[in-house]
Amino acid sequence: MKSFHKALLGLAMLGAAATVHAQNEQFIPMNGYWVGPYAPGGSGIFGGFIDYVNMINAREGGVNGVKLTYEKCETEYNNARGVECYERQKKKGPTGATMVHPLSTGITYSLIDKALADKIPVVSLGYGRTDASDGRVFPYIFPLVTNYWSQNTAKIKFIGSREGGMDKLRGKKIVNIYHDSAYGKETIPILDAQAKKYGFTVTHIPVPHPGNEQGAQWLQVRQIKPDWVILRGWGVMNPVALKSAAKVGFPRDRIIGVWWSGAEEDTIPAGDASKGYIAAGFNVAGTNFPVVQEIKKYVYAKGKGEMEDQTRIGSIYYNRGVVHGIVTVEAIRKAQEKYGKKPLTGEQIRWGLENLAISEARLKELGAAGFMQPLKVSCLDHEGGGAVKFQQWDGTKWKVITDWITPDRELVRPMIEASAAAYAKEKNITPRDCSKEM
Amino acid sequence: MLYREAGQFKTSYAKDQQVFPIRQDRIGVAAVVVFAFLVVPLVANQYWLSAILTPFLIFALATIGLNILTGYAGQLSLGTAAFMAVGAFAAYNFVLRVPGIPILVAFVLAGVCAALVGIVFGLPSLRIKGFYLAVATLAAQFFVVWALTKFSWFSNNSSSGVISAQKIEILGYTFDSPVSKYLFTLGIVAALALAAKNMVRSSVGRAWMAVRDMDVAASVIGIRLMQTKLLAFAISSFYCGVAGALYAFAYLGTVEPEGFNLDLSFRVLFMVIIGGAGSILGSFLGAAFIVLLPIFLNTLAPVIEHGLGVQMPPGLMSNLELIVFGALIIFFLVVEPHGLARLWQIGKEKLRLWPFPH
Numbered sequence: 129m130k131s132f133h134k135a136l137l138g139l140a141m142l143g144a145a146a147t148v149h150a151q152n153e154q155f156i157p158m159n160g161y162w163v164g165p166y167a168p169g170g171s172g173i174f175g176g177f178i179d180y181v182n183m184i185n186a187r188e189g190g191v192n193g194v195k196l197t198y199e200k201c202e203t204e205y206n207n208a209r210g211v212e213c214y215e216r217q218k219k220k221g222p223t224g225a226t227m228v229h230p231l232s233t234g235i236t237y238s239l240i241d242k243a244l245a246d247k248i249p250v251v252s253l254g255y256g257r258t259d260a261s262d263g264r265v266f267p268y269i270f271p272l273v274t275n276y277w278s279q280n281t282a283k284i285k286f287i288g289s290r291e292g293g294m295d296k297l298r299g300k301k302i303v304n305i306y307h308d309s310a311y312g313k314e315t316i317p318i319l320d321a322q323a324k325k326y327g328f329t330v331t332h333i334p335v336p337h338p339g340n341e342q343g344a345q346w347l348q349v350r351q352i353k354p355d356w357v358i359l360r361g362w363g364v365m366n367p368v369a370l371k372s373a374a375k376v377g378f379p380r381d382r383i384i385g386v387w388w389s390g391a392e393e394d395t396i397p398a399g400d401a402s403k404g405y406i407a408a409g410f411n412v413a414g415t416n417f418p419v420v421q422e423i424k425k426y427v428y429a430k431g432k433g434e435m436e437d438q439t440r441i442g443s444i445y446y447n448r449g450v451v452h453g454i455v456t457v458e459a460i461r462k463a464q465e466k467y468g469k470k471p472l473t474g475e476q477i478r479w480g481l482e483n484l485a486i487s488e489a490r491l492k493e494l495g496a497a498g499f500m501q502p503l504k505v506s507c508l509d510h511e512g513g514g515a516v517k518f519q520q521w522d523g524t525k526w527k528v529i530t531d532w533i534t535p536d537r538e539l540v541r542p543m544i545e546a547s548a549a550a551y552a553k554e555k556n557i558t559p560r561d562c563s564k565e566m
Numbered sequence: 567m568l569y570r571e572a573g574q575f576k577t578s579y580a581k582d583q584q585v586f587p588i589r590q591d592r593i594g595v596a597a598v599v600v601f602a603f604l605v606v607p608l609v610a611n612q613y614w615l616s617a618i619l620t621p622f623l624i625f626a627l628a629t630i631g632l633n634i635l636t637g638y639a640g641q642l643s644l645g646t647a648a649f650m651a652v653g654a655f656a657a658y659n660f661v662l663r664v665p666g667i668p669i670l671v672a673f674v675l676a677g678v679c680a681a682l683v684g685i686v687f688g689l690p691s692l693r694i695k696g697f698y699l700a701v702a703t704l705a706a707q708f709f710v711v712w713a714l715t716k717f718s719w720f721s722n723n724s725s726s727g728v729i730s731a732q733k734i735e736i737l738g739y740t741f742d743s744p745v746s747k748y749l750f751t752l753g754i755v756a757a758l759a760l761a762a763k764n765m766v767r768s769s770v771g772r773a774w775m776a777v778r779d780m781d782v783a784a785s786v787i788g789i790r791l792m793q794t795k796l797l798a799f800a801i802s803s804f805y806c807g808v809a810g811a812l813y814a815f816a817y818l819g820t821v822e823p824e825g826f827n828l829d830l831s832f833r834v835l836f837m838v839i840i841g842g843a844g845s846i847l848g849s850f851l852g853a854a855f856i857v858l859l860p861i862f863l864n865t866l867a868p869v870i871e872h873g874l875g876v877q878m879p880p881g882l883m884s885n886l887e888l889i890v891f892g893a894l895i896i897f898f899l900v901v902e903p904h905g906l907a908r909l910w911q912i913g914k915e916k917l918r919l920w921p922f923p924h
Binding site: 436 | 613616715725727742818821822864881
């Protein structure tokens with residue numbers, strides 16, 4: 129009975145904690161994952177994100193005086209738990225959730241209808257539904273910075289440049305090794321379209337989740353003898369792929385990973401097998417950026433901070449979390465320009481996201497020049513950037529080997545529009561007229 | 567004293583054979599049903615309805631399905647999630663490809679599809695038993711998820727293999743608010759749970775239990791093993807299929823084949839074990855335990871942090887949840903290996919004697 133009273137007391141305190149939110153606060157849900165096979169990604173990204181938010185609070189007292197608050201919720205990378213977290217967090221704070229970063233393609237899909245009904249923007253930085261880049265059909269979904277199809281065309285461009293020109297791609301063989309899930313399958317249509325355009329052949333080889341056994345797949349690679357392998361993995365699948373490639377003797381500097389296959393957590397476990405491996409990235413690693421130094425100064429120097437293992441600060445995932453933070457805070461700032469310096473609703477933040485413009489000069493002010501690319505979002509284009517850098521693992525750290533490589537927009541955009549139009553037809557959505565949006 | 571059936575005489579066969587022979591049970595069940603249909607929609611907020619109660623009901627339905635197969639007919643299965651996936655994708659395709667089909671008909675047909683798949687994968691049960699059968703049903707788990715991913719026809723050629731469930735519409739009314747989706751789910755679950763309760767005390771249910779307890783003896787007294795076992799697979803898969811359709815249509819809205827993985831099958835199996843094998847009530851208790859407890863622990867975490875005034879390392883809290891959850895499962899299984907339903911039964915017996923135990 130006593131323990132029951134304690135539980136009741138706990139619940140009562142939970143209620144009390146929710147009501148003590150002062151009025152001048154903007155609430156950001158942190159629905160991430162700190163356990164399970166994908167914990168390295170989740171803990172790193174949300175570590176960087178939360179640290180950036182705390183740094184803004186400590187340095188500037190929030191965004192124009194509106195303090196940023198947050199609460200964590202564990203999704204375990206599981207769709208059902210992710211939806212529960214979303215429902216739990218969406219009404220918190222004086223104006224409800226600012227925006228949601230589901231950090232899982234599956235959860236993003238599950239939230240598309242709900243977010244539209246609740247008027248809360250869903251921001252999927254570098255994952256999620258690619259055709260949501262067409263903002264006319266998906267007003268509340270923002271696959272910001274870059275999407276999978278853009279990245280894929282950038283990858284083929286990179287391969288082309290390595291081969292000595294796009295016309296040299298004719299007759300080449302490319303193998304696409306992918307995680308057998310919604311996330312993994314997302315690039316199959318664009319690769320097929322590119323294969324047709326440039327005349328190379330592409331073979332798609334699925335790896336069942338979680339991907340800790342890939343002997344058969346890499347034997348198949350050895351039979352095909354491809355010129356390049358595109359690795360579309362996630363979590364434990366990546367180091368296993370690199371090790372299996374080493375076992376069949378496939379050169380690692382001919383394997384190109386997506387940004388979810390290109391972090392320290394993917395290469396270090398594979399040891400020497402990962403040396404020379406190339407991966408795409410929409411942010412770079414390193415601590416020598418002013419923004420990371422500011423986090424160290426305002427957060428870690430005061431004994432606070434999310435990362436227990438401080439060597440992870442400046443890693444790919446951590447810095448990607450800082451990108452999440454920058455995008456979120458800048459969107460709030462933009463929305464405040466129009467709606468006033470007060471806590472804003474999801475609907476108002478949506479305007480901020482849609483009109484978000486982070487120029488090179490602004491990036492410099494933020495201390496993030498070269499850290500991420502400039503962004504320009506619009507009603508038509510919910511992606512805003514699209515470029516990636518390629519980096520190579522030298523055995524101890526990621527080395528950037530290219531400048532920002534832009535995607536093949538002429539190829540990607542019509543496919544996005546066609547796919548979004550099909551979705552609109554299936555769901556009976558009338559696309560917005562962007563000329564009327566302000 | 568409160569719970570005593572003294573004085574309740576049964577004067578006809580019909581009375582002797584009713585589903586709930588004790589008056590207190592009848593009142594209790596009626597009260598719960600009335601509460602769930604009338605009071606809950608009024609008092610529960612959107613979060614409770616759409617994030618907690620609806621998934622709880624859907625998992626309870628899937629658990630009843632597995633309980634029919636494992637708890638009553640004694641056939642261990644690890645293919646529950648696969649049958650749910652069949653139900654979800656079948657319902658989606660029926661609504662998509664048959665214009666104007668009523669949603670309930672689509673759900674029933676989805677259940678029938680799942681039942682057919684269940685019969686096919688139940689065939690090995692005629693030759694093998696126990697853990698070996700469990701391994702054979704694993705084939706269903708992997709085959710169905712593979713087939714749904716491999717053949718894009720099932721997902722209407724969606725590039726990512728994800729389906730987005732259509733709106734639920736009955737007679738022009740659209741079930742789109744959390745309350746209406748909850749009531750829709752509750753209606754289906756209540757009807758099917760009542761049907762299950764009736765089924766397990768009918769001759770079919772008794773045949774299942776005879777097969778479970780000793781199949782050689784059952785065949786000696788004239789029960790046809792093949793029919794009985796396959797019927798258990800069919801009905802169990804039907805329930806799972808409807809649960810899967812509800813999971814897609816009334817809960818998540820968008821599902822991918824990978825969501826119906828082995829992990830989900832194990833979760834439903836744990837619900838059966840924790841709740842109590844061979845009990846309809848146990849299915850609800852088990853689903854409540856597995857669905858609600860992690861969420862409760864997760865909401866408790868910030869309270870503990872506030873209460874103690876310390877900031878814990880971020881990974882620790884999440885891992886602690888899993889540790890506490892695991893410890894509670896072990897605790898309940900040690901205290902009562904027959905599940906929560908058995909605890910409730912013991913409680914009822916104590917109540918009969920209270921306040922004068924011998």
